Amino acid sequence: xxxxxxxxxxxxxxxxxxxxxxxxxxxxxxxxxxxxxxxxxxxxxxxxxxxxxxxxxxxxxxxxxxxxxxxxxxxxxxxxxxxxxxxxxxxxxxxxxxxxxxxxxxxxxxxxxxxxxxxxxxxxxxxxxxxxxxxxxxxxxxxxxxxxxxxxxxxxxxxxxxxxxxxxxxxxxxxxxxxxxxxxxxxxxxxxxxxxxxxxxxxxxxxxxxxxxxxxxxxxxxxxxxxxxxxxxxxxxxxxxxxxxxxxxxx
Numbered sequence: 001x002x003x004x005x006x007x008x009x010x011x012x013x014x015x016x017x018x019x020x021x022x023x024x025x026x027x028x029x030x031x032x033x034x035x036x037x038x039x040x041x042x043x044x045x046x047x048x049x050x051x052x053x054x055x056x057x058x059x060x061x062x063x064x065x066x067x068x069x070x071x072x073x074x075x076x077x078x079x080x081x082x083x084x085x086x087x088x089x090x091x092x093x094x095x096x097x098x099x100x101x102x103x104x105x106x107x108x109x110x111x112x113x114x115x116x117x118x119x120x121x122x123x124x125x126x127x128x129x130x131x132x133x134x135x136x137x138x139x140x141x142x143x144x145x146x147x148x149x150x151x152x153x154x155x156x157x158x159x160x161x162x163x164x165x166x167x168x169x170x171x172x173x174x175x176x177x178x179x180x181x182x183x184x185x186x187x188x189x190x191x192x193x194x195x196x197x198x199x200x201x202x203x204x205x206x207x208x209x210x211x212x213x214x215x216x217x218x219x220x221x222x223x224x225x226x227x228x229x230x231x232x233x234x235x236x237x238x239x240x241x242x243x244x245x246x247x248x249x250x251x
Contacts, residue, residue: 007160011040012182014213035064035126041222063108127161135250185242
């Protein structure tokens with residue numbers, strides 16, 4: 001059984017399209033969309049594309065904190081934990097989506113478990129099995145990470161949320177962070193994802209036409225289009241510096 005795990009697309013439709021083109025060649029048996037689909041510059045195109053996949057392939061969705069926050073914004077929540085720029089963009093995304101699309105996002109599961117031959121049951125969550133917002137990285141104290149995953153029965157967990165690809169081994173559990181399709185923290189730009197096969201788990205990076213992606217993102221008129229292009233498409237944040245930043249948020 002072959003599973004492609006695509007996390008943290010963040011409305012980067014050009015990146016998503018290129019990964020899906022690669023999946024046409026890889027031919028996975030199932031696609032997992034691991035949350036934070038729409039919170040970005042091209043939410044409508046991204047979600048429409050993902051929903052259309054339901055007619056073509058076996059696809060499972062789980063919810064991320066970004067998806068939840070977009071739904072909250074649609075209901076008038078103040079989003080006090082965000083910066084002013086974050087609130088503006090999140091409200092713009094919420095206003096761009098239809099009521100039916102928002103209902104879809106609000107009814108997603110938080111986790112899913114799938115049996116993979118040779119690997120056993122694999123648990124997919126957005127951040128941790130407990131919630132969609134806890135932050136941990138390879139720099140986090142092992143004691144804290146063990147506590148976050150103490151109740152997990154599966155031997156393998158796939159997560160995202162922090163946008164950095166890595167593998168981590170705990171006493172009873174291996175954790176794989178899929179990275180981010182649309183907003184990676186990495187050494188070079190691209191769309192990052194995970195391919196799970198019966199006998200291996202492989203970190204993947206798909207490159208795409210960044211200049212063309214920038215044109216498409218500008219045409220969608222997101223309020224933070226230029227910042228998104230400069231910091232997530234043409235250039236991406238360094239993973240080492242990003243881990244330090246994330247650890248400060250977690251503490």
